[in-house]
Each structure stands twice: as structure tokens, then as C-alpha cells.
Amino acid sequence: MPARLAQRVLLSGIVQPNEPEARKECAPPDTSAAFSQNVVLPTDRRSPVKGQPGAPRARVLIVDDEANARTALAELLRDEGFAVETAADGFKALPKLEEFAPDMVLTDLCMPGMSGLDLMRKARELDPETVSVVMTAHGAVDTAVAAMRQGAADYLTKPIVVDELLIIIDRELERRRLRLEAGLLRHRLADGQRIHNIVGSSPEMRELFDTVLQVSPSRASVLITGESGTGKELIAAAIHEHSPRASGPLIKLHCAALSEGLLESELFGHEHGAFTGAAGARDGRLKQADGGTLFLDEIGDISPAVQIKLLRFLQEREFERVGGNQTIKVDVRVVAATNRDLQRLVAQGMFREDLFYRLNVVTIHVPSLRERASDVTLLAAHFLRKYSQDNGKEVRGFTEGALDRIARYPWPGNVRELENVIERAVVVCRGRDITFEDLPPAVAGAAANAREGMPPVPGSTVAELERYAILKTLEYTGGSTSRAADMLGISPRKIQYRMREYSGGPPRSNRSPALQQRREIGNSPSSPAGGLSGHNPAGPASDE
Ligand SMILES: Nc1ncnc2c1ncn2[C@@H]1O[C@H](COP(=O)(O)OP(=O)(O)OP(=O)(O)O)[C@@H](O)[C@H]1O
Numbered sequence: 001m002p003a004r005l006a007q008r009v010l011l012s013g014i015v016q017p018n019e020p021e022a023r024k025e026c027a028p029p030d031t032s033a034a035f036s037q038n039v040v041l042p043t044d045r046r047s048p049v050k051g052q053p054g055a056p057r058a059r060v061l062i063v064d065d066e067a068n069a070r071t072a073l074a075e076l077l078r079d080e081g082f083a084v085e086t087a088a089d090g091f092k093a094l095p096k097l098e099e100f101a102p103d104m105v106l107t108d109l110c111m112p113g114m115s116g117l118d119l120m121r122k123a124r125e126l127d128p129e130t131v132s133v134v135m136t137a138h139g140a141v142d143t144a145v146a147a148m149r150q151g152a153a154d155y156l157t158k159p160i161v162v163d164e165l166l167i168i169i170d171r172e173l174e175r176r177r178l179r180l181e182a183g184l185l186r187h188r189l190a191d192g193q194r195i196h197n198i199v200g201s202s203p204e205m206r207e208l209f210d211t212v213l214q215v216s217p218s219r220a221s222v223l224i225t226g227e228s229g230t231g232k233e234l235i236a237a238a239i240h241e242h243s244p245r246a247s248g249p250l251i252k253l254h255c256a257a258l259s260e261g262l263l264e265s266e267l268f269g270h271e272h273g274a275f276t277g278a279a280g281a282r283d284g285r286l287k288q289a290d291g292g293t294l295f296l297d298e299i300g301d302i303s304p305a306v307q308i309k310l311l312r313f314l315q316e317r318e319f320e321r322v323g324g325n326q327t328i329k330v331d332v333r334v335v336a337a338t339n340r341d342l343q344r345l346v347a348q349g350m351f352r353e354d355l356f357y358r359l360n361v362v363t364i365h366v367p368s369l370r371e372r373a374s375d376v377t378l379l380a381a382h383f384l385r386k387y388s389q390d391n392g393k394e395v396r397g398f399t400e401g402a403l404d405r406i407a408r409y410p411w412p413g414n415v416r417e418l419e420n421v422i423e424r425a426v427v428v429c430r431g432r433d434i435t436f437e438d439l440p441p442a443v444a445g446a447a448a449n450a451r452e453g454m455p456p457v458p459g460s461t462v463a464e465l466e467r468y469a470i471l472k473t474l475e476y477t478g479g480s481t482s483r484a485a486d487m488l489g490i491s492p493r494k495i496q497y498r499m500r501e502y503s504g505g506p507p508r509s510n511r512s513p514a515l516q517q518r519r520e521i522g523n524s525p526s527s528p529a530g531g532l533s534g535h536n537p538a539g540p541a542s543d544e
């Protein structure tokens with residue numbers, strides 16, 4: 001052990017190390033001059049290193065009513081690279097808890113006024129992650145143990161051994177860091193799924209979660225818009241689950257699936273004999289949803305007659321069954337969804353404007369998966385876990401190639417399409433990871449094309465391979481010559497030059513027989529250009 005660490009900082013207020021009787025905890029502090037001699041700093045710690053570069057290791061607040069002890073400890077810890085503040089008692093420490101926001105409070109237990117225990121409690125109230133280490137007189141271990149029961153991380157008996165002190169500080173700050181990290185991780189995971197079953201950590205989805213949580217408690221009608229498969233029904237369920245009606249029913253009705261007459265009867269119920277086949281009276285979904293939520297999916301598809309009846313219900317909260325004249329009152333919150341542009345339907349006279357405004361008290365737009373690309377891999381991982389479990393398979397993850405395809409595919413069918421693709425991939429997957437071969441051709445398409453269109457090796461000229469590489473890279477960069485040049489490690493000029501050749505245009509310089517040959521390759525019907533998604537080789541260069 002280095003000699004400097006073996007030395008002790010002897011805290012004033014405690015008897016000399018050789019004295020058998022320790023001062024009893026809470027004895028009045030002795031401030032006599034003799035104590036200054038009891039603070040013995042290791043020689044190489046005497047002069048604090050001023051202005052150490054870099055951020056401090058952590059912030060430590062030292063609270064002790066004995067001035068010499070405070071100063072000695074503060075000096076020691078500053079030398080160790082900590083930011084240090086001191087306070088003479090609990091009350092004086094209080095404002096420093098807020099201003100200085102210490103990571104650790106190193107406090108004497110027995111001080112006049114506010115005790116170390118009370119201070120510790122205050123510190124934890126302000127920040128539960130503040131580490132408290134208490135200092136106690138030799139022979140007062142019971143008090144220290146009591147402090148630990150109340151949340152102190154550890155205790156030190158005076159006189160304090162420097163290396164013991166530093167070990168405790170390092171260990172407790174490391175534990176604190178790990179706790180914070182674990183907390184952050186949990187927070188991040190929870191953020192990725194802040195609403196049960198709904199995965200997403202993109203800014204768009206976070207905002208959407210906020211809106212859902214904000215509107216759920218009210219009774220306001222909500223209109224959920226978004227492309228097919230974006231998760232509108234899931235959002236509707238979340239609104240119900242987070243509302244005071246959660247213990248009531250959530251009733252769903254898919255409006256587009258029913259004819260006008262059936263829809264009306266499904267929604268409002270019917271009396272016996274109201275129409276052919278109406279044997280017996282029946283409650284509609286509105287009545288079933290009493291005290292809960294009614295989710296009307298594909299609301300853009302309802303007929304004008306049903307629109308009027310629904311409008312009346314939304315205005316007056318009452319309705320009659322089909323074929324009946326008894327007015328029924330129910331307490332139902334309506335959440336509707338559509339993948340159609342309702343406002344346009346209003347403009348075209350196909351949807352009542354008054355109903356539109358009644359439904360649209362709050363609008364929640366669910367963005368397409370294209371608009372929140374950062375959620376794609378998160379969702380893919382979520383569905384992988386789900387379907388591996390469902391199928392009793394141990395599929396661990398995705399190969400890089402598969403993940404790359406998944407990330408690049410535009411997902412026109414949104415989350416539903418992604419879910420189906422992953423489910424299928426889990427089922428067909430034979431190894432521990434999903435490869436791009438497990439993906440359907442539409443998703444793995446570009447890779448399959450690449451394999452088909454790639455000139456065979458051996459059997460191709462360098463010119464053919466170069467042509468393939470240039471066209472394929474341009475396809476990937478969406479025609480950006482500069483990005484393609486970066487990726488290929490050649491100049492944009494070279495790409496432009498080659499493109500003119502491939503398109504049959506005259507290159508700027510004299511054409512060599514070799515170039516002539518390349519031009520012929522470019523014009524060949526068996527050239528890979530056909531496999532490049534209609535890419536126009538003459539086109540790209542627009543970003544230059
Ligand atoms: N953010 C998400 N997290 C987890 N699963 C999701 C998410 N979004 C959608 N899904 C899943 O995708 C599928 C389609 O979602 P949903 O039925 O809610 O979409 P939709 O917008 O109502 O589609 P449509 O307009 O075709 O009715 C469901 O299986 C749903 O569980």
C-alpha cells in the first residue's frame with residue numbers, strides 16, 4: 001500500500017488515535033486550537049492542484065461541524081479530482097443540496113441543529129440517487145448502522161483512513177453510475193413501448209404517445225388517420241385503455257365491411273321485424289358500448305343515411321333502434337379511424353362536414369413507416385421475439401444482409417406488412433438468424449436482382465464489372481453521382497464519362513476501340529441495365 005494512502009486524516013473532534021476513549025457521538029464539538037494539529041495530511045496532498053483540466057470526477061458535499069476536518073477532507077478530495085463544497089452543519093448544507101447538486105454527501109452524523117440523518121433524508125428527497133456516506137465517531141457503530149438502514153451507502157469511523165475513504169467513494173459513485181445507466185436504459189426501453197403493445201421510439205411516435213396519453217382521460221371524440229397498417233386500431237385500443245372507461249367495454253365496428261342497412265342495424269340495433277330476417281329485437285354496438293368506447297373503423301365509408309343518424313347521436317347522445325321509436329340514451333365515447341382523406345371527401349360532398357367536425361374534436365395522425373424509418377428495426381426485433389415465441393423457435397436475430405434489406409424496403413403496407421414478413425421469415429428460417437433468403441422477394445428483391453444481373457466471374461471483362469458496379473451504385477444512391485463516386489472510390493467525372501458511354505453518347509475525348517467495345521456492352525439486351533428497376537443510365541448527374 002502506498003505510504004501516502006496509509007496515512008490518516010485525523011478529524012478534529014475525535015481523540016488522538018492513541019487515546020483509548022473515542023469522543024461519544026454527539027458530544028459537543030471541540031474547537032480548541034489543538035485540533036488543528038490533529039489534521040494530518042499526507043505530505044503529497046498538502047497543496048491542492050488548482051485548476052485541474054477536465055470535468056471533475058464527481059461533486060461531493062462535505063458536511064461537518066469541525067472546521068479542520070472539513071478543510072482537510074475538502075483539500076484531499078479536490079486533489080483527487082472531485083468538485084467539493086463544504087458546509088458547517090445540516091442547515092447550512094440545505095441550500096447547497098440544490099445549488100451544488102452533489103453526487104455524494106459525506107456527512108458527520110452528529111452536528112448541532114440538523115443531524116446528518118435528517119440531512120441525508122433531505123438529500124434523497126431532492127435526488128433519490130444522491131449517495132450519502134456518514135462519518136461517525138469510533139465506538140458509535142450502532143448509529144452508523146442505523147444510518148445505513150435509513151439509506152446511507154456506507155459509513156466511516158473516525159479517524160478516517162484515507163484509502164478506505166477513497167475506496168468507498170469510488171465504489172459508491174460507480175454503483176450510482178450503474179444505477180443511473182440501468183435507470184436510463186429502462187427509461188429508454190419503456191419509452192420505446194410507453195404504451196402497452198405499441199412499439200416506437202421515433203420522435204413522431206413519442207409525440208403520438210404524448211397525444212394519446214393527453215386525450216385519453218377526456219370524452220372527446222377522436223379521429224385517427226393514417227395509411228392502412230400503421231396501427232390505428234392499436235391506438236384506438238390504447239386510448240380506451242388509458243381512459244377512465246378502461247373497465248368498460250371497447251366495442252369495434254368495421255364500417256366498410258357492411259352494407260348500409262346492416263351497418264345501421266349493427267350500430268343502432270333493431271326491433272323485432274324491423275326488416276326481413278330481423279327475428280327478435282337486438283341491441284346495437286352503441287348500446288353494447290355503454291360506459292365504454294365505440295371504435296368505428298373505416299368511418300369514411302359510411303353512407304349518408306348512417307352519417308345523419310351518427311351525427312344525431314354525437315350531438316344528443318341518444319338514438320332509436322332501426323324500426324323502433326323508443327329513445328335510448330347511452331354514455332359512449334366514439335373513436336373513429338380512416339385511411340381516407342376525410343377532408344377531401346367533405347369537399348367532394350361525400351362526407352358531411354358537420355359530422356366530420358363532431359368526429360374530429362381531436363385528430364391523431366399515425367405516420368407511415370416510411371416517415372419513421374428509425375422504428376423499423378425496433379419493430380422488426382419486436383415481431384421477431386413475438387413470433388419466435390409463438391412458433392416455439394429460437395430465432396436469435398437478423399443477419400446484416402437481412403437487416404439491411406428490411407431497413408431499405410419502403411414498407412407500403414406499413415407495420416402490418418412488416419409484421420407479416422417477419423412472421424413468415426421466422427417460420428421459414430432454418431438457422432439461428434433470419435437471412436435475406438428468408439425474406440419475400442419483394443423485400444429481398446434488390447439483392448436477388450443483384451445476384452441475377454451481376455456479370456459472372458470468371459467470364460466477364462473488367463469493363464463489364466465496372467459498368468455493373470457503377471450502375472448498381474447509382475441505383476442505390478438514387479442517381480447521386482457524387483455519393484456514388486464516394487462509394488466507388490472514383491471521381492464523379494469518371495462516372496459521368498462512363499455514363500455517356502453507356503448511353504451511347506460521344507465521350508469527350510477520342511474514343512478508343514476498348515470504349516467502343518464497352519458501348520456495345522451497354523447496348524446489349526442481356527446487359528444488367530434491364531435488372532436495374534428502369535434506371536435511366538443517361539439520367540443521373542443531376543446533383544452535380
Ligand atoms: N407501433 C406498433 N407496435 C406494434 N405493433 C404494431 C404497431 N403498429 C401496428 N402494429 C401491428 O400491425 C398490425 C396492423 O395494425 P392496425 O390493425 O392497428 O393498423 P390499422 O392502421 O388499423 O390498419 P387498417 O387501416 O388496414 O385497418 C397489427 O397486427 C398491429 O398489432
Ligand SMILES: [Mg+2]
Nearest residue numbers: 232233297337
Ligand atoms: Mg384498422
